[in-house]
Amino acid sequence: MAPGIADMEKLLTWLQQGNSVISPKVAVEDLPGMSKLPQKQILATIKRSQLLNYETIGLRGDEQDREARRRFAGTLLLSYYLYRYHNDKGNYWNSFMETLPTEEDLETMPLTWNVEKVEELPPKVQELVKKQKEKLQKEMELVKTTLNVELDERLFKWAWMCVNTRCIYMNIPGTPSHKEKVTLAPFADFINHTCDRDSSVNLKIDGRGLTLTARQEYEAGQELYLSYGAHDNARLLIEYGFTVPENPWDTVDISDYILPKLNDVQLQCLEQEGYVGANYTVNREGPSFRTIIALATSFEQIYLTISGMAEVPRRLEMLIQGEGDTDMYPSFKDELTTLLRRAKLELCDERESSSLNEASKTLLNDYKQILQQAINDTN
Numbered sequence: 024m025a026p027g028i029a030d031m032e033k034l035l036t037w038l039q040q041g042n043s044v045i046s047p048k049v050a051v052e053d054l055p056g057m058s059k060l061p062q063k064q065i066l067a068t069i070k071r072s073q074l075l076n077y078e079t080i081g082l083r084g085d086e087q088d089r090e091a092r093r094r095f096a097g098t099l100l101l102s103y104y105l106y107r108y109h110n111d112k113g114n115y116w117n118s119f120m121e122t123l124p125t126e127e128d129l130e131t132m133p134l135t136w137n138v139e140k141v142e143e144l145p146p147k148v149q150e151l152v153k154k155q156k157e158k159l160q161k162e163m164e165l166v167k168t169t170l171n172v173e174l175d176e177r178l179f180k181w182a183w184m185c186v187n188t189r190c191i192y193m194n195i196p197g198t199p200s201h202k203e204k205v206t207l208a209p210f211a212d213f214i215n216h217t218c219d220r221d222s223s224v225n226l227k228i229d230g231r232g233l234t235l236t237a238r239q240e241y242e243a244g245q246e247l248y249l250s251y252g253a254h255d256n257a258r259l260l261i262e263y264g265f266t267v268p269e270n271p272w273d274t275v276d277i278s279d280y281i282l283p284k285l286n287d288v289q290l291q292c293l294e295q296e297g298y299v300g301a302n303y304t305v306n307r308e309g310p311s312f313r314t315i316i317a318l319a320t321s322f323e324q325i326y327l328t329i330s331g332m333a334e335v336p337r338r339l340e341m342l343i344q345g346e347g348d349t350d351m352y353p354s355f356k357d358e359l360t361t362l363l364r365r366a367k368l369e370l371c372d373e374r375e376s377s378s379l380n381e382a383s384k385t386l387l388n389d390y391k392q393i394l395q396q397a398i399n400d401t402n
Contacts (some may be wrong), residue, residue, distance in 0.1 A: 030118075030121045030122050031122065033118045033121065034118045034119060034121075034209060034210065035210075036118070036120050037073075037118035037119070037209075038069065038073060038209060038210060041070050041072060041073045042070050043067070043068055043069045043070045043073055043209075043210075043232070044065075044067065044068045044264055045066075045210060045264075046060075046064065046065065046067060048060055048064070048066075048083060049067065049247070051055065051064050051400060054192040054239075059240070059241065059243050060237045060240065060241040061237065061240055062236040062237055062238070062239055062240050063236055064179070064239060065234060065235070065236055065238065066198075066224060066236060066237060066247065067210055067211065067233075067235045067236040068231075068232060068233070068234050068235075069209060069210060069211060069232050069233040070231070070232040071230065071231055071232040071233075072232075073116075073119075073209060073232070074120070074195075074206045074207065074208055074209075074228075074232060074233060075093060075101065075104070075116050075206065075207040075209075076101070076195050076198070076205065076206035076207065077097060077195060077198045077204075078099070080092055080100065080199060081102055082320040084104075084237045085113050087107075087112060087170065088104065088107075090170065091103050091104070091166075091169075091170065094169050094330060095138070095165075095166075095169075096203040096380075097190070097198075097203030097204060097205035097216050098183075098186050098187060098190060098203060098205055099162050099165070099166070101186045101190060101205065101207055102162070102179065102183040102185075102186045102187075103166055103170075103179075104180070104210065105120065105123070105182035105185055105186060106174070106175075106178060106179045106182040108120065109123075109178070114198075116209075118209075119209040120332075121207065122209075122213075123185045123189075124185060124188075126177075126181050127242075129181065129184045129185075129188070130264075130265060131264035131265060131380065131382055132183060132184060132188070132260075132261075132263075132264035133148075133152045133155075133260060133261060133264075134152065134155055134156060134159065134180070134261075135184075135202070136152075143374055143376060143378070143379055143383060143387070144368045144383060145276075145371075145374070145386075145387075146279065146370075147257070147276040147279075148257045148260070148261070148386070151257060151258075151261045151341070152261060153261075155261055158181060159183055160265075162183070163176060163179055163183075166179070186207065187262060188262065188263050188264065189207060189212040190205040190206065190207055190232075191205065191206050191208055191211070191226070191228070191356055192204065192205050193205075193206065193226075193228040194228065195228065203330045206228070206233075208233050209387065210227065210234060211249075212234060213222055213271060214235075214247055214248060214249045215246070215248055215249070216248060216249060216250065216254075216259070216265075216267070217248035217249070217250055217267075218253075218262070218267055218271055218272060219248075219250070220250040220268055221239070222238070222239060222248065223238060223249050223250040224237060224238055224240045224246045224247050224248065224249055226249060231319065232305045239299075244396075253272045253325075254272060254339045255270060255272045255273045256270045256273050256385065256386045256389055257273075257276050257386065260382050260383070260386055264382065265382055266381075266383075266386050266389075267384050267385070268388070268389070268391065269388065269392070270389055272306075272312075272388070273307065273308065273393060274304040274305065274306045274393075275304060275305045275306075275315065275366065275390045275393050275394055276301075276302070276303070276304050277303055277305055277362065277363070277366045278301040278302060278303045278304075280362045280365060280366050281314065281317050281318060281321075281362070282301065282303075283318065284318070284321040285320065285321055288325045288327060288333055289320045289321060289323065289325055289333075291325075291327075291333045292320060292323075292325050292333035292335060292339075293316070293317060294318055295332065295333055295335070296316070296335065297318045298313050298317060298320075303317050305363070305366075305393055305394060306393060306396050307392075307393055307396065309396075309397050309401075310359065310397060315342075315349060316339075316342065316343060318355065318358065318362070319339060319342055319349065319352055319355065320339060320351050321358075322355070322358075323336045323338070323339050323355065324336075338351050338352075354368045356401050356402070359401050360398055360401050360402060363394050363398045363401065364398060364399050366394055367391060367394040367395060368388075369399070370390055370394070371387050371390050371391040371394065372385075372391070374387055375387065
């Protein structure tokens with residue numbers, strides 16, 4: 024959600040006072056351009072001193088901040104800093120902090136959901152939510168014990184989510200090599216994500232600060248986007264609280280349907296060949312090569328050599344080497360179709376509900392499209 028007019032004006036004034044520059048051709052309301060923008064147009068330049076990171080906290084922090092800086096990595100340091108100073112009108116970054124999302128704005132993140140709502144998501148996505156909750160809890164305990172302070176856990180959770188949804192991972196000048204190199208960038212954090220890198224704005228950080236440049240020509244009123252990376256909807260939902268319809272990077276993890284078909288010797292064979300692990304997926308192009316190899320292995324009778332190694336059958340070796348295809352396995356297509364239909368039923372169809380929020384619906388719809396397309400292509 025974009026900040027209020029008063030908060031936005033305060034932020035722009037503060038940026039201007041720090042010698043940062045925002046192009047007059049750019050407005051903030053889902054960040055459209057006010058007028059046509061040519062390719063390579065500089066959209067914004069945020070000075071190094073106004074970025075919030077390991078380096079700048081060291082320049083402006085007190086002894087407690089410096090202790091946190093010595094003890095914590097990038098995102099945890101920034102989370103603690105926002106937690107400590109979020110309501111401090113005298114803090115140098117207060118104008119920036121007042122534009123950060125509210126707790127209500129962050130309710131699209133599964134980290135804020137109750138158990139029942141999380142259980143509406145596919146199991147593998149639920150596992151990601153669980154890991155994220157465990158990471159947050161671990162980091163809160165680390166702050167408490169390291170600095171010997173009490174924490175308002177709800178407020179710290181808000182700060183932690185603000186940082187993890189808005190930080191930029193880049194080489195921050197002055198940051199030691201063993202520290203996580205992240206920064207919060209006022210103004211740049213308003214820009215939404217696109218899966219299409221070519222249509223996104225270019226972001227660069229150097230010794231002078233951060234610069235946003237138009238990678239292409241934009242029409243007046245056209246929204247500007249950043250590419251956060253090649254993220255599937257599961258990651259976007261967990262880390263940012265949104266999803267992208269027909270996300271080209273989406274994959275469906277069907278490991279739970281592949282692994283039960285494999286015995287210990289077959290798993291050993293896959294491990295020897297580099298194809299073992301709970302990462303058997305289907306994407307918009309169909310099953311991954313790992314998935315194909317794992318399913319093909321389930322048809323093989325595999326023996327151990329005297330030395331205890333799995334002897335790779337010639338047919339499977341040909342498939343791995345690209346010298347053959349799945350037609351060598353007469354039942355492969357039928358088994359794959361059955362497996363995909365079961366995955367679609369259990370991961371998508373049985374989870375459809377009017378109570379799902381839009382982000383969850385988009386995730387499940389994309390999964391359904393991917394699995395149905397794979398079923399169609401297999402037959």
